[in-house]
Amino acid sequence: xxxxxxxxxxxxxxxxxxxxxxxxxxxxxxxxxxxxxxxxxxxxxxxxxxxxxxxxxxxxxxxxxxxxxxxxxxxxxxxxxxxxxxxxxxxxxxxxxxxxxxxxxxxxxxxxxxxxxxxxxxxxxxxxxxxxxxxxxxxxxxxxxxxxxxxxxxxxxxxxxxxxxxxxxxxxxxxxxxxxxxxxxxxxxxxxxxxxxxxxxxxxxxxxxxxxxxxxxxxxxxxxxxxxxxxxxxxxxxxxxxxxxxxxxxxxxxxxxxxxxxxxxxxxxxxxxxxxxxxxxxxxxxxxxxxxxxxxxxxxxxxxxxxxxxxxxxxxxxxxxxxxxxxxxxxxxxxxxxxxxxxxxxxxxxxxxxxxxxxxxxxxxxxxxxxxxxxxxxxxxxx
Amino acid sequence: xxxxxxxxxxxxxxxxxxxxxxxxxxxxxxxxxxxxxxxxxxxxxxxxxxxxxxxxxxxxxxxxxxxxxxxxxxxxxxxxxxxxxxxxxxxxxxxxxxxxxxxxxxxxxxxxxxxxxxxxxxxxxxxxxxxxxxxxxxxxxxxxxxxxxxxxxxxxxxxxxxxxxxxxxxxxxxxxxxxxxxxxxxxxxxxxxxxxxxxxxxxxxxxxxxxxxxxxxxxxxxxxxxxxxxxxxxxxxxxxxxxxxxxxxxxxxxxxxxxxxxxxxxxxxxxxxxxxxxxxxxxxxxxxxxxxxxxxxxxxxxxxxxxxxxxxxxxxxxxxxxxxxxxxxxxxxxxxxxxxxxxxxxxxxxxxxxxxxxxxxxxxxxxxxxxxxxxxxxxxxxxxxxxxxxxxxxxxxxxxxxxxxxxxxxxxxxxxxxxxxxxxxxxxxxxxxxxxxxxxxxxxxxxxx
Numbered sequence: 001x002x003x004x005x006x007x008x009x010x011x012x013x014x015x016x017x018x019x020x021x022x023x024x025x026x027x028x029x030x031x032x033x034x035x036x037x038x039x040x041x042x043x044x045x046x047x048x049x050x051x052x053x054x055x056x057x058x059x060x061x062x063x064x065x066x067x068x069x070x071x072x073x074x075x076x077x078x079x080x081x082x083x084x085x086x087x088x089x090x091x092x093x094x095x096x097x098x099x100x101x102x103x104x105x106x107x108x109x110x111x112x113x114x115x116x117x118x119x120x121x122x123x124x125x126x127x128x129x130x131x132x133x134x135x136x137x138x139x140x141x142x143x144x145x146x147x148x149x150x151x152x153x154x155x156x157x158x159x160x161x162x163x164x165x166x167x168x169x170x171x172x173x174x175x176x177x178x179x180x181x182x183x184x185x186x187x188x189x190x191x192x193x194x195x196x197x198x199x200x201x202x203x204x205x206x207x208x209x210x211x212x213x214x215x216x217x218x219x220x221x222x223x224x225x226x227x228x229x230x231x232x233x234x235x236x237x238x239x240x241x242x243x244x245x246x247x248x249x250x251x252x253x254x255x256x257x258x259x260x261x262x263x264x265x266x267x268x269x270x271x272x273x274x275x276x277x278x279x280x281x282x283x284x285x286x287x288x289x290x291x292x293x294x295x296x297x298x299x300x301x302x303x304x305x306x307x308x309x310x311x312x313x314x315x316x317x318x319x320x321x322x323x324x325x326x327x328x329x330x331x332x333x334x335x336x337x338x339x340x341x342x343x344x345x346x347x348x349x350x351x352x353x354x355x356x357x358x359x360x361x362x363x364x365x366x367x368x369x370x371x372x373x374x375x376x377x378x379x380x381x382x383x
Numbered sequence: 384x385x386x387x388x389x390x391x392x393x394x395x396x397x398x399x400x401x402x403x404x405x406x407x408x409x410x411x412x413x414x415x416x417x418x419x420x421x422x423x424x425x426x427x428x429x430x431x432x433x434x435x436x437x438x439x440x441x442x443x444x445x446x447x448x449x450x451x452x453x454x455x456x457x458x459x460x461x462x463x464x465x466x467x468x469x470x471x472x473x474x475x476x477x478x479x480x481x482x483x484x485x486x487x488x489x490x491x492x493x494x495x496x497x498x499x500x501x502x503x504x505x506x507x508x509x510x511x512x513x514x515x516x517x518x519x520x521x522x523x524x525x526x527x528x529x530x531x532x533x534x535x536x537x538x539x540x541x542x543x544x545x546x547x548x549x550x551x552x553x554x555x556x557x558x559x560x561x562x563x564x565x566x567x568x569x570x571x572x573x574x575x576x577x578x579x580x581x582x583x584x585x586x587x588x589x590x591x592x593x594x595x596x597x598x599x600x601x602x603x604x605x606x607x608x609x610x611x612x613x614x615x616x617x618x619x620x621x622x623x624x625x626x627x628x629x630x631x632x633x634x635x636x637x638x639x640x641x642x643x644x645x646x647x648x649x650x651x652x653x654x655x656x657x658x659x660x661x662x663x664x665x666x667x668x669x670x671x672x673x674x675x676x677x678x679x680x681x682x683x684x685x686x687x688x689x690x691x692x693x694x695x696x697x698x699x700x701x702x703x704x705x706x707x708x709x710x711x712x713x714x715x716x717x718x719x720x721x722x723x724x725x726x727x728x729x730x731x732x733x734x735x736x737x738x739x740x741x742x743x744x745x746x747x748x749x750x751x752x753x754x755x756x757x758x759x760x761x762x763x764x765x766x767x768x769x770x771x772x773x774x775x776x777x778x779x780x781x782x783x784x785x786x787x788x789x790x791x792x793x794x795x796x797x798x799x800x801x802x803x804x805x806x807x808x809x810x811x812x813x814x815x816x817x818x819x820x821x822x823x824x825x826x827x828x829x830x831x832x
Contacts (some may be wrong), residue, residue, distance in 0.1 A: 051729045
């Protein structure tokens with residue numbers, strides 16, 4: 001520890017203002033504050049500060065994503081061997097190993113490419129490197145199909161960081177969720193790699209159907225997976241989105257630590273159930289998707305993952321407490337609406353969240369205006 | 384007891400070093416200081432020269448735009464030095480006390496013929512006027528304007544704060560007298576904010592409106608109490624006073640003698656014996672803290688409480704509006720991957736650490752920032768610690784963008800720094816909330832001139 005401190009102390013004079021390598025100070029800063037919480041003490045205002053900082057917050061979110069990541073790795077292997085018909089012959093470790101070989105490169109590409117762009121921008125602007133991307137870089141692989149080519153991961157990550165975040169001024173200023181921006185880019189630029197029945201199982205055997213439960217429901221085909229399998233997550237899908245249990249573990253951590261908004265999570269679930277129920281009531285024979293029992297929407301596709309990890313992004317979501325109820329509800333409501341009634345896309349969560357990201361400032365605007373009006377009323381005195 | 388106003392949002396930061404209920408008479412300080420930056424809203428000019436002899440009550444400074452407003456000396460002795468800071472602004476007037484407390488001669492008080500105008504005249508002449516704070520903005524009151532009402536918070540809920548009812552008990556008579564005097568200064572009501580758990584002391588007090596509050600800090604902040612009793616709007620103006628200032632006013636109007644005595648709490652984890660001390664306004668820290676603080680680490684001396692107090696040197700002075708001295712570790716050390724550590728011995732209001740599992744434990748808090756400043760990322764954080772119908776982040780953003788209409792609409796009239804201090808404490812992004820708010824208030828003051 002002392003040696004590490006000494007190492008930083010020897011470099012520090014060279015990156016300080018006026019020194020030769022000052023232009024590298026953002027990069028130096030990022031590494032130094034990663035290794036050591038700075039020794040700065042309070043200069044104005046409160047003398048004491050809570051020990052929480054953005055690094056801690058982001059670390060907790062990453063930890064919350066780990067169950068989904070690990071399950072995703074296993075699930076990729078499981079479905080690969082299932083499609084080959086050799087699931088019984090391969091044990092847990094074989095499946096996990098196959099999944100790791102498939103998934104970890106995606107994670108690494110997302111981190112390396114994304115952080116590269118992030119550091120570059122911080123350098124150019126003389127900003128600090130922000131911790132926010134550590135989470136985005138973990139989210140990106142988890143919403144990718146397992147067979148996605150690595151170069152596509154790289155391009156969509158670059159696109160997401162630059163156009164999803166940096167053009168707006170960096171972390172805290174972005175309008176859209178960066179990880180979803182990456183997925184949306186892939187979705188519209190290379191649709192054949194992120195939709196259909198072929199991409200959800202890594203190195204799938206040709207004869208095997210790789211349709212996701214959502215695709216089956218959309219076409220009215222009977223489900224090949226049981227409800228229990230959908231809940232546990234043993235279904236084809238994006239790497240991290242399948243297991244409601246793993247996502248639930250993350251959700252518990254996020255809610256106990258208070259990092260994610262329980263308002264958004266609960267109102268999104270209520271919104272999803274409401275839409276599902278409405279569709280059940282008005283179900284017609286022309287669209288078999290409408291007959292899927294409303295609660296099953298919660299365990300299919302990316303609904304759980306989106307609601308727990310994407311909708312609750314504090315920057316791109318609604319900032320007011322009242323606004324969060326409206327924002328969350330509409331995400332759930334629209335996600336199921338798009339999912340069921342839109343013939344082009346069998347999944348609606350991503351688009352619903354991105355759409356609501358755009359509307360979040362408008363929701364906040366009205367919440368703030370109602371606060372202003374209410375305040376004006378009760379602060380009037382007849383002096 | 385009438386209805387209790389329950390404050391639900393807020394936080395009592397569990398710190399070590401609360402003062403025990405024991406009073407020590409401190410030795411008379413060798414020096415005292417008057418610190419002009421403490422007097423918000425005034426531009427102070429010197430009325431004395433260095434080496435001049437002053438009595439208790441001699442005017443040391445006066446306000447440039449309102450020359451009747453005087454700052455008077457709390458002790459008798461010699462003006463030792465006048466310290467100036469940036470752009471030659473006066474930062475301290477230091478007086479070497481002779482320990483005799485010779486009084487400046489004032490006209491006698493005829494209690495039966497006191498009119499509001501006469502009271503104001505007395506308060507201005509004696510320098511007791513500056514104890515009256517005006518809301519909005521938390522500045523020294525303007526003697527030419529009449530307030531809609533007067534508010535007094537009778538308990539302090541800040542971390543390690545002195546128990547005001549204990550201080551009140553010591554001289555309740557002066558408090559009651561003081562209330563009778565200030566009651567005449569408004570055609571409106573005098574509101575007392577009382578701790579719902581300790582109402583007994585106030586049962587006998589009449590002629591005022593009593594409001595009972597329960598819940599965590601900032602329930603004791605007068606701003607929060609005003610918000611729940613009768614919030615401040617545009618064009619509105621009320622006054623606030625502190626308990627000990629009312630006692631001082633009461634003493635003057637009963638005895639015709641100026642007395643700047645103050646009972647203060649010596650608190651903080653680095654104080655060996657946290658205790659109450661009887662001393663005077665502006666006292667030097669030295670005689671009070673000598674031999675009563677730890678010596679094994681670098682310390683931070685604070686006049687006031689750790690959330691809103693001012694940073695002082697070892698040989699600092701008590702601010703005129705403070706009744707507390709706090710000593711905590713400076714904490715200017717690097718912490719190896721601190722953000723990833725369990726930090727069992729540190730308190731966090733968030734559940735990302737483990738202090739929420741030990742609700743009874745008390746903690747040492749140092750002055751370290753515990754992180755680098757960042758852009759606003761986390762939302763809904765401040766809202767949990769501000770028990771007012773105000774959107775703090777939107778207000779702060781309107782200040783940063785200098786949007787005066789928005790500041791007004793979002794409630795800047797209702798707030799001063801102490802009301803947002805908890806938001807600053809819990810902030811993940813380490814935003815300088817109190818500084819930003821004061822900048823906004825300063826903009827509003829110039830705008831309304």
